[in-house]
Amino acid sequence: MNKITNHMPTAELQALDAAHHMHPFTANHELAEKGVRVITRANGVRLTDSEGREILDAMAGLWCVNIGYGRDELAEVAHRQMKELPYYNTFFMSTHVPAIALADKLAELAPGDLNHVFFASGGSEANDTNIRLVRRYWDLMGKPDKKVIISRKNAYHGTSVGSASLGGMQGMHAQGGLPIPDVVHINQPYWYLEGGEMSPEEFGIARARELEAKIDELGEGRVAAFIAEPIQGAGGVIVPPESYWPEVSRICAERDILLIVDEVITGFGRTGNWFGSQTYDLKPDIMTIAKGLSSGYAPIGGSLVSDKVADVIGREEFTHGYTYSGHPVAAAVALENLRIIEEEKIVDHVRDEAAPYLAEKWHQLADHPFVGETKIVGMMASLALTADKSVRKPFEAPAGTVGYMVRERCFANNLIMRHVGDRMVISPPLVMTKSDIDDLFERAVKSLDEGYANVKAAGLLKTAG
Numbered sequence: 001m002n003k004i005t006n007h008m009p010t011a012e013l014q015a016l017d018a019a020h021h022m023h024p025f026t027a028n029h030e031l032a033e034k035g036v037r038v039i040t041r042a043n044g045v046r047l048t049d050s051e052g053r054e055i056l057d058a059m060a061g062l063w064c065v066n067i068g069y070g071r072d073e074l075a076e077v078a079h080r081q082m083k084e085l086p087y088y089n090t091f092f093m094s095t096h097v098p099a100i101a102l103a104d105k106l107a108e109l110a111p112g113d114l115n116h117v118f119f120a121s122g123g124s125e126a127n128d129t130n131i132r133l134v135r136r137y138w139d140l141m142g143k144p145d146k147k148v149i150i151s152r153k154n155a156y157h158g159t160s161v162g163s164a165s166l167g168g169m170q171g172m173h174a175q176g177g178l179p180i181p182d183v184v185h186i187n188q189p190y191w192y193l194e195g196g197e198m199s200p201e202e203f204g205i206a207r208a209r210e211l212e213a214k215i216d217e218l219g220e221g222r223v224a225a226f227i228a229e230p231i232q233g234a235g236g237v238i239v240p241p242e243s244y245w246p247e248v249s250r251i252c253a254e255r256d257i258l259l260i261v262d263e264v265i266t267g268f269g270r271t272g273n274w275f276g277s278q279t280y281d282l283k284p285d286i287m288t289i290a291k292g293l294s295s296g297y298a299p300i301g302g303s304l305v306s307d308k309v310a311d312v313i314g315r316e317e318f319t320h321g322y323t324y325s326g327h328p329v330a331a332a333v334a335l336e337n338l339r340i341i342e343e344e345k346i347v348d349h350v351r352d353e354a355a356p357y358l359a360e361k362w363h364q365l366a367d368h369p370f371v372g373e374t375k376i377v378g379m380m381a382s383l384a385l386t387a388d389k390s391v392r393k394p395f396e397a398p399a400g401t402v403g404y405m406v407r408e409r410c411f412a413n414n415l416i417m418r419h420v421g422d423r424m425v426i427s428p429p430l431v432m433t434k435s436d437i438d439d440l441f442e443r444a445v446k447s448l449d450e451g452y453a454n455v456k457a458a459g460l461l462k463t464a465g
Contacts, residue, residue: 010050013038024159037411042069045429045436047416055414058426058440063233063265063380064291067340068431074297074333074340081332090119090326099326102335106304109274109338112283116310119302119326123264123290124158126301127227130286131162132320133303133313134225134258140312146224147182149260150214154188156234157227157262157288166227169235184218186210188232189240192373192384192392204241208248215255225258225285230276233265233427236420237382239375245280258285258309264301268292269341269430271378272351279377285309295337300330341430350379350430357434361441368445370406370452380427382420385451387463395422396462405458406451413450415443 008016018032038050045068047055060066081098088096099119107115118133120126131149138146151157153168164172165179168188173179187194187210195203215223226248232238252259261284266276270292273279277287286309290301305313324330341347355378362381366374372386385402387395395402403419410417410424418425428440455461 010038011035013050044068044070045432053414055416056436056439056443057416058428058444059416059418060427060429061296062291063270063427064294064296066268066270066292066430067295067337067344067346068429071295071297071340074295074336077332077336078298078329081329085328088328089323091321096326096328098328098331098335102326102331102338105335105338106289106302110287110304111275111278113307114284114287114304115307116305117302118305118320119300119331120290120322121299121324121327121330122158122301123262123288124160124163124301125322126264126288126290126303127157127163127166127262128160129303129320130225130227130260130288131166132318133286133305133309134260136318137258137309137312138224140315143221145222148218148223149183150211150223150226150257151183151185152188152228152232153185154190154235154238155185155227155229155232155262157229184214186214188235188238189244190232190236190238191241193394195392200241201243204243205247207240208244208251211248212251212255215251215257220255220257223255223257225260226252227260227262229262229264230266230271230280230282231377231380233380233425234420236423237375237380237425237427239377239382245282249282260284260286260288262288264288264290265292265380265427268295268338269347269350269378270380270427272347272355273378274347293337294330294334297337298327298330298333299324300327300334346430353434354430354432354437355379358428358432358437358440361437364441365444365448368448368452370448370455379430379432380425382423382425385422385424387461391463393463395460396464397460402451402455402460405454405460406447409447409450409454410443413443413447415440415447417444417447 014035017036039047040050041048047057103117106117118129135147151166151168155168157163157166165183168185189204189207191200191203261277261282263275267289271279277284285306287304294300359376362376363374365371365383370385371383372389373384375382399421403422407419
């Protein structure tokens with residue numbers, strides 16, 4: 001029997017990785033020269049690497065390990081399901097118990113009339129599904145010209161051709177001729193760097209009304225849907241002004257535009273509610289889910305679909321699907337994950353204990369000379385690095401230069417805190433205790449102090465003119 005263990009020295013593992021493994025979002029030749037960090041174990045909110053270093057994971061893997069690492073219950077459920085029914089598809093008029101049970105549970109948990117789910121293996125696949133769903137919906141409604149989907153610049157909706165087109169990241173669009181036709185983008189509600197002299201409230205309304213202006217430009221008869229994250233996660237944890245979402249909701253309702261809310265990051269307790277749509281009082285026609293659905297223990301995602309949309313889609317064959325839609329092992333793991341979140345009252349823990357304490361600590365970082373802004377909702381937070389706290393301006397150096405230098409100090413201090421441009425972001429496991437948060441805060445302060453010193457010594461502590 002093959003057994004995968006950490007039986008080699010780190011250098012040998014790094015060499016094998018460099019020889020054969022192509023990493024996502026990575027310059028692989030550069031990584032090979034530097035040497036990859038090899039993670040071997042994890043428990044709770046901490047990782048262990050091949051050198052025995054303990055690392056505090058303030059990103060919950062990739063925004064996903066909501067219940068923390070090392071939950072034996074999920075491994076046991078996967079084992080049982082593999083022995084009973086390791087795989088069967090949901091094509092050919094067939095189904096299986098885990099898919100049925102998970103769909104039922106999601107309909108119970110989801111807000112509004114999101115009573116249907118089309119399963120996928122992750123968020124990228126689910127957002128590709130959403131493109132097909134909204135265009136097919138309007139076809140069946142006798143409006144085949146309603147094909148355009150409006151998204152936002154700096155949004156993140158996945159990395160497949162369709163989902164990366166929905167996203168608004170220029171670096172991704174530059175590779176591969178994206179976006180695909182009939183996907184357009186409006187500006188993001190990022191007040192700190194883009195708000196100018198407007199108040200946050202004025203700016204939120206102005207950015208929301210760009211949606212209305214784009215609909216008018218394109219023609220309401222051509223626009224199918226608007227897609228957005230409640231809070232832009234991978235774009236830098238951009239929290240919209242309070243005025244933004246009510247105005248967007250009004251526009252979608254008045255203009256007969258479907259609203260797709262991408263909850264891949266914000267779902268399953270991250271914002272202090274089960275879903276970010278509840279935090280912002282949104283009523284999506286379609287909701288994208290993944291990540292926290294299984295806490296990353298198994299690959300699964302999906303599109304939660306409203307009664308209105310599902311009833312129309314169900315009139316005829318929907319020629320779409322994936323080999324692993326509703327995979328029985330992934331579905332069983334997701335069900336157990338949801339049971340743990342519910343029975344251990346993890347959403348209550350976030351809302352009542354962890355998030356308020358994290359916010360108290362996080363906002364203290366606003367006093368640091370390197371920090372221009374702190375933002376937090378639930379258990380996702382960001383801070384803007386700055387060369388001058390008196391102005392809301394970027395660094396003179398290319399975007400991300402300073403953020404990367406701080407991230408390197410975080411890694412050196414065994415803290416996983418990500419940089420997005422020159423914003424530092426966290427999205428830790430929801431099960432963090434106050435003691436864990438204290439540890440996170442101490443490592444963050446140390447990393448900011450060291451990063452500030454390095455940036456200053458390098459002569460990069462300059463604001464763009």
